[in-house]
Amino acid sequence: MTTQATAINDCGGCASGCNTAHLTKLGIKTGDWDYVVALAGNPNTGKSTIFNRLTGLHQHVGNWAGKTVTRAEGAFTLNEKKYKLVDLPGTYSLLSTSVDEEIARDFVLFGKPDVTIVVADATRLERNLNLVLQILEITDRAVVALNLIDEARRNDLTIDERALARDLGVPVVPMSARRGEGVDELLSAIEQVAGGGFPARPHRVKYADAELETAVETLATQLRSEFDDLPNARWVALRLLEGDESIINAVQTKILGTVKAVNIFPPLVQLESR
Amino acid sequence: MTLNMLKAGCAATVKKIHSTNAERRRMVDLGILPGTRIENVMPSPLGDPIAYRVRSAVIALRSEQAELIEIEE
Numbered sequence: 640m641t642t643q644a645t646a647i648n649d650c651g652g653c654a655s656g657c658n659t660a661h662l663t664k665l666g667i668k669t670g671d672w673d674y675v676v677a678l679a680g681n682p683n684t685g686k687s688t689i690f691n692r693l694t695g696l697h698q699h700v701g702n703w704a705g706k707t708v709t710r711a712e713g714a715f716t717l718n719e720k721k722y723k724l725v726d727l728p729g730t731y732s733l734l735s736t737s738v739d740e741e742i743a744r745d746f747v748l749f750g751k752p753d754v755t756i757v758v759a760d761a762t763r764l765e766r767n768l769n770l771v772l773q774i775l776e777i778t779d780r781a782v783v784a785l786n787l788i789d790e791a792r793r794n795d796l797t798i799d800e801r802a803l804a805r806d807l808g809v810p811v812v813p814m815s816a817r818r819g820e821g822v823d824e825l826l827s828a829i830e831q832v833a834g835g836g837f838p839a840r841p842h843r844v845k846y847a848d849a850e851l852e853t854a855v856e857t858l859a860t861q862l863r864s865e866f867d868d869l870p871n872a873r874w875v876a877l878r879l880l881e882g883d884e885s886i887i888n889a890v891q892t893k894i895l896g897t898v899k900a901v902n903i904f905p906p907l908v909q910l911e912s913r
Numbered sequence: 914m915t916l917n918m919l920k921a922g923c924a925a926t927v928k929k930i931h932s933t934n935a936e937r938r939r940m941v942d943l944g945i946l947p948g949t950r951i952e953n954v955m956p957s958p959l960g961d962p963i964a965y966r967v968r969s970a971v972i973a974l975r976s977e978q979a980e981l982i983e984i985e986e
Binding site for chain 2: 734766
């Protein structure tokens with residue numbers, strides 16, 4: 640088990656209770672898995688660096704220029720559970736305007752990942768929180784990875800991650816994936832959230848308007864009966880009311896809800912024909 | 914005054930975005946909304962697009978997009 644040996648070295652000889660000691664990087668050997676973990680976040684926040692840290696892969700991932708879509712999947716085991724990790728294209732929003740953003744959105748929304756890691760750039764936290772809040776609106780199984788914390792420190796930025804975690808209602812892990820800092824804490828958080836050990840109380844934006852609330856619930860009920868077991872029917876209802884064309888189209892053509900964890904990305908041809 | 918008229922090195926506050934639907938949404942996602950400080954940091958060699966600093970990130974906007982953003986000093 641050379642991989643395990645490397646992992647122990649990474650962790651600087653700390654006590655045996657630490658997680659990286661129980662981490663086996665499986666590379667691309669995904670096979671069967673216990674949990675699916677998605678990596679989402681703004682572009683250039685270090686998603687792929689985290690991906691490589693956890694899977695032991697060294698691929699240059701995350702180049703979603705225009706319509707060329709390359710998916711990145713890897714796996715690792717931790718304390719006898721196997722995790723499949725999916726690296727998603729960087730996106731500023733779940734309210735997408737491009738094909739690559741749609742891919743990230745569809746997976747987080749309909750792929751039902753067990754855990755969604757939202758990678759945020761600690762040096763540009765304010766603009767990164769937009770996506771964090773959008774993701775918390777649709778899932779309570781999330782972990783915020785506050786990456787590039789070393790950069791933030793270098794710029795004399797101090798982040799009160801405990802207050803942030805309290806306000807967001809999900810674990811917040813300060814880390815520097817590049818230097819391997821915080822990887823252990825991230826693994827603990829993933830494990831806790833995946834196993835349901837973290838009582839998440841995600842911050843949700845409230846829609847106070849009673850009329851809107853009625854409209855959303857009416858539509859959501861109809862959506863749930865039309866699409867069996869549709870996660871996030873309320874979110875879809877809101878987008879329909881907003882006039883989001885890609886969602887209206889997905890409802891009309893009934894492709895909504897067909898995105899599954901097993902087959903996340905539509906074939907390239909299909910993307911190009913859109 | 915609109916954002917495309919902002920001189921290099923100058924900063925202003927966003928007053929209104931004159932757009933609807935996807936385009937407005939995009940700008941808001943990038944952090945440009947009423948009340949946000951925005952600074953013209955650098956024009957491209959041909960003068961369009963222009964790089965603007967918004968919430969400590971630098972974003973390039975085409976002049977046709979910048980025209981939709983009303984600003985005040």
